[in-house]
Amino acid sequence: MKTTDKKTALAELERLYPDAKPALKYTTAYELLVAVILSAQCTDERVNIVTEKLFQEYSTPESMLRLSQKQLEKYIFSCGFYRMKAEHILSASKDIVEKFGGEVPNTIESLMSLAGVGKKTANVVYSVAFGGAAIAVDTHVFRVSNRLGLAKGKTPLEVEDGLCKAIPKENWSKAHHWLIYHGRRVCHSQRPACKECTLAHLCDYAKSTAKSDVKVTKKSGAKKP
Ligand code: SF4
Incomplete structure (x- = not known):
C-alpha cells in the first residue's frame, strides 16, 4: 500500500x-491488567462477565493473592486456558506487591517484567490505563x-x-x-465483508481477490453478465 x-x-x-x-470493563490499571490477561483466546464479553464477579472481592493485587491457584481457576474457568491464566494473574500480582509497592508499573519495560505479561498486554495497559503511546x-x-x-x-x-x-x-x-x-x-477472520467495506479500493487483499476472480472467470470461459 x-x-x-x-x-x-x-x-x-x-x-x-x-x-x-476498549470493550473490557475495568476501573483501575490493575483490573485492566487482569482483564487483558483473561482476554487471550476469549471474547471481551465473556471476560466482562467473569471479572464482574471476580472484582467484587478481588480487585487489588493484595486481595487477589488471598486466592489459591485452584480458587482463582474456579472464577475464571469459562475464559479458557484457566490454569495458565490463573498462574499468570497470581505471579503478576505477587510481582506488583513485592517489586512495585502494590501499584501497577507505568512503563512498557516494567510491565513486561511482570510474570506472564508479554508485549501485547503491556502495550494495552500502557496505552489504555496510562495514556502512553503504543x-x-x-x-x-x-x-x-x-x-x-x-x-x-x-x-x-x-x-x-x-x-x-x-x-x-x-x-x-x-x-x-x-x-x-x-x-x-467488517474484516472478519473467516469471511471478510469486502463488498461492504469502504476501504476495499485501497486494500491489498480485496485487490488480489478481485484479480483472482477475473482469472477464474476467464479460465472458466464465463461470459460477462
Ligand atoms: S476490503 Fe480489506 S479491510 Fe475491507 S473487509 Fe476486505 S480484506 Fe478487510
Missing part, C-alpha cells in the same frame, strides 16, 4: 470509528493490518513496527481500537 493510501485508510478508519474504545497487536489488528497492507508482517512485533512507522505517534492508541473495531465488524 502506498503512503498516501495509508493516510487515506487511516482517515477512513477514524471516520468510521470515532468513538472506538500499538498493541492482537489478532484483529494483526489480520486487518496485513490484509489492508497498512503494515505487513509474519509476527505481531513486525506488524507493530510497521504500524508505528505508518501512523503518527499521537494516533497509535486510537488506531489500535480502530483496527479492532474494523476486524470485529
Whole structure:
C-alpha cells in the first residue's frame, strides 16, 4: 500500500470509528491488567462477565493473592486456558506487591517484567490505563493490518513496527481500537465483508481477490453478465 493510501485508510478508519474504545470493563490499571490477561483466546464479553464477579472481592493485587491457584481457576474457568491464566494473574500480582509497592508499573519495560505479561498486554495497559503511546497487536489488528497492507508482517512485533512507522505517534492508541473495531465488524477472520467495506479500493487483499476472480472467470470461459 502506498503512503498516501495509508493516510487515506487511516482517515477512513477514524471516520468510521470515532468513538472506538476498549470493550473490557475495568476501573483501575490493575483490573485492566487482569482483564487483558483473561482476554487471550476469549471474547471481551465473556471476560466482562467473569471479572464482574471476580472484582467484587478481588480487585487489588493484595486481595487477589488471598486466592489459591485452584480458587482463582474456579472464577475464571469459562475464559479458557484457566490454569495458565490463573498462574499468570497470581505471579503478576505477587510481582506488583513485592517489586512495585502494590501499584501497577507505568512503563512498557516494567510491565513486561511482570510474570506472564508479554508485549501485547503491556502495550494495552500502557496505552489504555496510562495514556502512553503504543500499538498493541492482537489478532484483529494483526489480520486487518496485513490484509489492508497498512503494515505487513509474519509476527505481531513486525506488524507493530510497521504500524508505528505508518501512523503518527499521537494516533497509535486510537488506531489500535480502530483496527479492532474494523476486524470485529467488517474484516472478519473467516469471511471478510469486502463488498461492504469502504476501504476495499485501497486494500491489498480485496485487490488480489478481485484479480483472482477475473482469472477464474476467464479460465472458466464465463461470459460477462
Ligand atoms: S476490503 Fe476486505 S480484506 Fe480489506 S479491510 Fe475491507 S473487509 Fe478487510
